[in-house]
Each structure stands twice: as C-alpha cells, then as structure tokens.
Amino acid sequence: MVAMLIGLFFELGRPEVILASVLVLFLFTGIITPEEATVGFSNEGMLTIALLFIIAGSIQKSGIVDRTFLRLLKGSYSPKKRLAKLLFPISMISAFVNNTPIVIASTPMVKKWCMENGVSPSKFLIPLSYATILGGTITLIGTSTNLVVHGLLVENGYAGFSFFQLSAIGIPITLLGLLYLVLFSHHLLPGRRISNLSEPVLKEYTGEALITAQFPYINLTVKEAQLRSLKGLFLVSILRNEHAIAPVSGNTILKEGDRLVFSGDISTITDIQRMKGLELQESTGSSFPDHHRLVEGIVTHHSSHLFKKVKDTNFRSQHQAAVIAVHRHNQRLQTKIGDIVLKPGDVLLMVAGEQFDKKNDFYAITPIDYKLVTKRQIRMGWLSIGWLGMMIALVTFNVLSMLTAMAVTTLLLFLTKLVTPGEARDLIQWNVLLMIACSFGIGAALLNSGVATSMADSLITITQPFGLFATLLSLYVITNVFTEMMTNSAAAVFMFPVAMEVARTLEVELMPLAITVAIAASASFITPIGYQTNLIVYGAGGYRFHDFLKIGFPLTIIVMVTTLVLVRFHLMA
Template structure:
C-alpha cells in the first residue's frame, strides 16, 4: 500500500465517522475531505472541480426546480387525498395510497412528495380515527421503492449515471434500473400492506397528546397592578432570559399575544403563559407583583389566534439549526414562532427550551405568528408537517399552469424514453419552458434548488476520483473478493450490497453510492463480470434505506409526526431490506451473470 492509498483511506474513514456522528452538515464534511485531497496533491484542481460540471449533478439541479413546480401545482396531493378518501378499509386505503406514491416518486424528487403528503395523511388519519403511525413509514418506504425505478427517481441514480459517463462508460437509460428494481418494488409494496402493516406500531400522535398533557407544557403567572415593570417591555421587565422557563404567550382580556417579542409591553392583569421546566417557575416568586397560579385553564389550542397557530416541524439533515441551542438561533425573531416543546425519539425533552441543542429529526411544537408561513416557505431548516392555511403569497398555481407543467413533464419524459433527448437536455429545456411561461419565477426556481445537496454531490465526485486514482478502490475491491471468495460471484454481490446498504444508513445515500462505485467497478473487472451489474446493485442498495430514520430524508420527515421510535424502523424495515436485497441480487444474477 502506498502512502497516497493510506492517506485516501484514512480521510475517507474519518469522513464516514464524522458523517455518522453528524459533527457538521454532510456537504461541509465531504467538501472538507475533498479539500484535504487537493491540499496534498492527491487530485488536481481540475479533478476537484469536475463534479461541479458533471451532467448528473446538473440534472439533479434541474430536477429540484421541476419538483418544486409540480409540488406547487397541488396535483399530486389532490389525487392522493381523493384516493385515500375512497378506501373502504384501512389496508385498502393504504394500498390505493402507496401505488400512486411509488409511481410519482419514480419521476419526481420524493422528498417534496413526502413533505407535502405527511400533513394530508395525518389529517385523514385523524378524521378516520386511525393512528398515523400506520401510514407514515409506508409513505416514506413507498417513495423510496418508487425512486429506484427510473433514472430520475432519486439524485443517487443521477449521481451514479454521471459517474458512469465520467469514466467513459455507457450511462443509464430512463428505465435501465427498472428491469432489476421493478420486482423488488412490487414485493415491497405487497409487504407493506400485509405483514408490514401488522408490525407497524399504533401510536397516539403528538398533536393529540399535547392537549392531554398541557399541564406539562404550560404554567401561568398573573401580573398584578403593583408589578414594578407594568407598561414596560418584556426585556426591561427581565422576563426574557429566565432560567428554565420561556415566555411563550400573553393572555390579555380577549386578546392573545404570541409569540411574545422583546418589545412587547407588559400590562396589569396580563396572564403570562410560560413553557419549560415547571420546577423552575419558582424563580419568578422573587419578582414582586407576579402571582404564580398552581394550575392553568389555558390550553395550547386556546393560544391560537387569527394569525398564529400550533404547528409541528421536523428539523432537516441540512438545517443551519443543527448542533446549536435554540436561544442561539434567534428562532422567534427568524421564524416568527415560539418553541413550545421539543420531542426526540417520541419523548419530550425536559429542559429549558433555549438550552436544547437541536438534532436532525427533532420535532418542534411551535406557536406561530402571522409571518411564519412565508418565512418557513423560504427556509430549508425544517419540514412543516402540519396542514397550513393558504397564505396569500403562497397560493397554488392556476389550473392551466398546473396542467401545462404536468403535461410538459410527461412529454419530456416521453422524449427521454425514446432516446430523442438526454435527461439533462430534456430537463433543461423543461425548466426554460417553465420560466418562459411564467409557471415558475427565477426567484422560486432559485429557492427550489437545494445547493447543499449539489455541493455534497459535486464534492463526492472528487472523493471517488481519489479512490480510483490512488488505487485505493482496487485495494478495497481485492479485499472484498477475498472475503467472498468461498461463495463466488454471488457472495461478492451479497457483500457489495450489504456494505452499500450499511453505508447508506450510517452516512448519506449519495455519499454511499460515490464511495462504493469505484469499488464495484474494480471488483467487477477483477471477477471478469460486466461492471454494469455491480454498479446497478450499488445504485439500488444506496437508495434502499429502510433501517433507520437518519439514513434517508423521507424517513426523517415522518419520524416525529408518526411518533416513531428508532426500533420501529428496524422492526418494519429489516424484513423489507432482506426482500429488496434478495430480489435485486437475483435479478442482477439472472440478467448479467
């Protein structure tokens, strides 16, 4: 082993540990690893930036814009809502629901689909007295099963396609993956509505529990006439940075002030509603003119007013809020919302709200103000999983634009299928068409692009190049072949798939695909097998994330709203992972080996 190989493998190992421990955002971690290779001369500047002009990466950028347009059209959510309402039984409704989800996810980014449908599913479940935990994991898994069907189904597929082209190999056609993944997707859907449905937990959702547990959320303090800070601001009254408690709202006659700003004036007779650690409310006893009520008849629902409401959000993988205390994020000023409670692993965190350090997957219960919807729509920090009333600035597009957007997408998919246009060319034309027809504005297009994902993908190309260039990929491939040698090519397929699936759960799907791609190519070459067989196996394995809430964005989105625990993903996802793996390996072996 040369020092270059050792250095590359060491950096990759450290990168994977950092990704697993979430020490920073994934795109930053992978970018730092890329710069390390550039700094010591492992790769050239041209090789380092090659990923930023790769066709696969640029196609992903186009698809972000297109997915945003289709999401705004509202056609998918209206169709699914209609299908849910027609079901005569829970399982029939689930089946009618999952099939179109998988179909839509084959051609659209599955993250916005799951974000859009999560609140709709929860509302439908509430109306039919069904636990949303029976529907939300299937929603995520069905979107993943749909994503592995086509080239444009997930960014991972396009990333591998770009890697193939970069190596001078033939890339994927639109349905190359389907010949292997279609049986796995069908088997997976059948499993979800049969055995999987029985295994799924039956949890009470957070929004139902919040009413039952309001005494654990709220405490009330009455402002007397002799309070020294009457007619002064909240900040001047010393009510902002209290230990363990947070001033959430003010009940004043028939009005309610929420969220409370530093400049809000305190008046005699105000009922100050605090949230946080109830035992810490004693700190207010030292302030003359404040009377602590032993209980409160104010519920969270009663704090909602004409502008604000109770909203649940899930912190995303790429959030700028990660690993920061809530008080450091200026959450209230940034989003016009007060944090009532934070739930993690289906448990409320018993701590002062401001001191809670946020992690990906945390569910925040918010009491929002009038500007929350507009600000949330412009943020990538969290996913809103509560149905919101339509804001005048966030209205769905008109009917003709919605149908024009959808039909033009279908037309472009048809041209790609007939090999009349490449995927990148077709999607680029479609984005320009949307802009010319004013179906999407330049600002909206920019907001839809997830630049952190593009940075991760582009940086990961450089990581893959370093693995190829130094021979590190070949070295790992030789080790993999030695391990699987007693079982032949079939053993190599199993080991390659298992490693890819494990990396996906520990890091990210795109990073796992890029890391395993050079190993798959080198292993196939050494075994004398068509490399496409091993590459397709890695592509599907990198997206088949069913074992944890952190391995895939859609799993994370439904984690809190479904009230799930980590073990629920293992219980439901492990049998599904085995089914998908067995079907994929069998099809690859049948077609290519």
C-alpha cells in the same frame, strides 16, 4: 475516510460541511488534483438533480399532488385495502417526481385523515415513506441516487443509465415490497389509540412562558397555582436568575420574572397565551410577527441551523418566523427555547408571518391554516406535468440527453412563468448539491490512494471461492450499511469506485454492478437517518428507532435478494 464516516454517523456536523472539509484535506495533501476536487461541480448527474428540484417543485406548488392524496384517502375500506389504495399510486408518482416533496405533502393529510377515521397514523406513515423509496428505483429520475450513479458512469466514459433501464429491477422490488407492506405492516407497526395521539409521549413539545406582574399567583406555590394539574402539560423546570429549578416541587414559590418550561402538545402549549399573567415566549424574546399563523416544521439533516442554539439561528430575519416550541423524538428538553441546540429531525412549532419563507432549512408539514389552491394553479400544474412528460419522451427515445432535456424543460417553465427565478432559487436544495458535488472528489481520492482497489481486492478474495453471487452480495451489503449510516448519495459515490475495481479485476461488465450500488444505496429501510423521507415521518408518526428496524429489516432482505437474483441471472447472463 474513517473519520468522515464517524462524523456522518454521529452527526458531529452538517453532512455537507463534513464532506467539504474532507475534500479540502485531500486537496491540501495532494491526494487529488484541483481538477479532481471540482469535477463534481460540473458533473451531469449533479446538475440534473439541481434542475429536477425545480421541475418537481413546480408540480408540487400547484396542489395537484395534494388533491391526488385527498382522493386516494376517500372511501371506507379494510386496513389492507386502504393501504393498497394509497401505496401503489404513490409509488408510481414517486417514479417521476422527487419523493421528498411527495412525503412532505402527504404526511399532514394522512395524519388528519387517520384522526378523522379512527385509525392510528403510525400504521400508515412508515409504509408511505417506504413506498416512495421503492417507486424511486423505477426510473432514472425517481431518486437522486440513480442520477448520481448515472453521472459517475458518464464521468468515467460509460453510456450511463437509460431512462427506464432500472425498471427491470425497480418494478419487481416495488411490487414485492408493496405487497409485503400491505400484508404485514399492519401487524408489525405499533398501533396507538387516537385518544393517545395528543399525549406528551407522542408529541411532546417544549415551550416557555414568562410570569409577569399580572399573574395572580405570584408568591404562591406551584400547587396553589394549579400548574401541576394542567391537562396535557408537564412543568419541566423553572428558570430563575439563570438558574434552573428542576424537578419542580408542588411547594416551589413562584416569583415575577420566572420562566416556566413546559412540555406538552401543540394545542395545550398555545393555550398558555390565554392564561392571565403568563406570556408565551419565543426564542429571541421579542414580539411575534404581524398577522401570524402557526406552522409545524421539521429540521432537515442539511439545514443551515443544525447544531446551533435557536437564539443564534436568526430565524426572524431568515424566515419571518418565531420558534415557540420544540419537539425531539420523545425526549423531554429541560432548557429554555433559545438555548436548545437544534438537531436533525427536531420538529419546531413556529409563529409565522405573511412572508414566511421555509427555504431549505426545514419542511412545513402541518400549517394550521391550509391555503386553498386556485384553478389557475391547478391548470399550471397540469402544464408542468405536460412538460415533464415531454421531457421523459425525449429522453426515452434518445432525442436528447437527460441533462439537455431537463434544461429545456426548466427553460419552458421559466418562459411560461410556471416558475420564477426566485422560486427556482428556493426550490433547489443547495446543501444537498454541495454534498453530492464533494462526494465525487472523495470518490477520486478513493481511487488515487488505492483504498478502492484495496477494498475491491479484499472483497474479491473473501467472496471469490463462493462465486460471483457472493461478490454481488457483499457489494450490496456494504453499500446498504453505508446508506443507513450516512446519506444515500454519499454511499453511492463511496462504493462506485469499488464497483469499478471489482468489474475490472473480475473482467465483468460494470453496468450490473453500478445498478446494484444504485439500488442498495436507495434501499434505506432499517434506520430513520439514512433517507430524508424516513426522517420526515419519524417525528410526524411518533415512531421510535426500533420501529424502522422491525418492519424495515424484512423489507431490506426482500429487496436485496430480488435485486441480486435479477442482476445475476438476468443482467449478467
């Protein structure tokens, strides 16, 4: 388990591969049975999450969410009123729609609006992510973490959460959290001038250009070719016969066949294509796709391309796209594009063809050519929202179980052709489901091996002299630390068996402890790696790691104290 945590924290591999490997190890050593190893693949919570991906995707593709954001951003207000107008509706939307597509849709719009109105996007994007996280705690379907804990409760013979059961905690922490963000985020977050937003320090892509025979400065120096004075570009290195010349001197002689590695913003790198004798290179070295367009995408922490060289990812056949530049959190990459090893959060500048397919490997957050949404798509989107509302009503009034209601809603989407089977396959994040399913078997190993009991006993022994509140506090803090180190769902599954043992030993109800674990696992505010939405805005807003700590730590304290007080004196009264 320690090795698993280290692997997740230091990103030694894709999370689902690490978890699956640990699961197989536990199965091989007999710590868990084959039935326990595979129980997560039929768990109600995991299956519900799969169906939720399809339902949320049908609403997302209609463009209704995009239009809503455009309306929210209209008008001229003070910074605090402007933020309040944006965050409160977003948090309510994220209570019913998966927060990841909300942030994906809103990020480019917020950035563009900020640029047009002379406001720094860094003042808005972290609050945007946090608002969706807070809103997701209000309902059962607001976040996958709630559904995972619900599935664990059902798996162990408990009733599980009702649709609005978490609202008693979720609504207060959302209101207090949003109030904090509106009042203080403007002072705590960095503000960068609009004129600086295109400087390399904020959006520093690494691109590669080939010197051909038509280049007029062959056998002349870098200085004479004026390659050191390009606006917004920095010549990082020259690759010649598999050898790198770095740093580059102004007196370096340029040769035909040299590959120039540049760092700079999108517009300047793409302008290289217009310079005579310089050809912008893609990772495979072949020509760009026909009828191409530029797309900016961010690599997710569950992408199949992680920890592979760009040239080994087979981008063209998988996505009909070519990678021409890479941006990594304010780092200046000094190698050719094809040799860059991709990591979570890397932003890729791609030339995409007409059949561009993003799959689940990265998020297209800034398409250069924005597609207009038809009236038919909007009508279909409202119909999807209608089916979702019907599903919520059926679950709320206990007519159907959550899984059954989700399955019926998905079937209606298929029958009304709002979603095709092919679209459903692409909307489901299979890597996320694999990771969650494996987590259930790992949770069983914690129980079978006695680790969960040992952790629970240690937690109780240390905190019992200080009362039940101290025990709740310790359970929350440990869960929250784990969710900042790894994914939120994995942290919930890891800590749920401990919560069960604490409830059994202290002879208290499990439900309040399960709610504590669910909220603590979702409340990832201190680091950008614990939650997908934080990872999305991390690169898009040009943030640094400490920006999340500065604004996220007070929010973490607010959410923690509010949750524990309500759980202790309301739910456990």
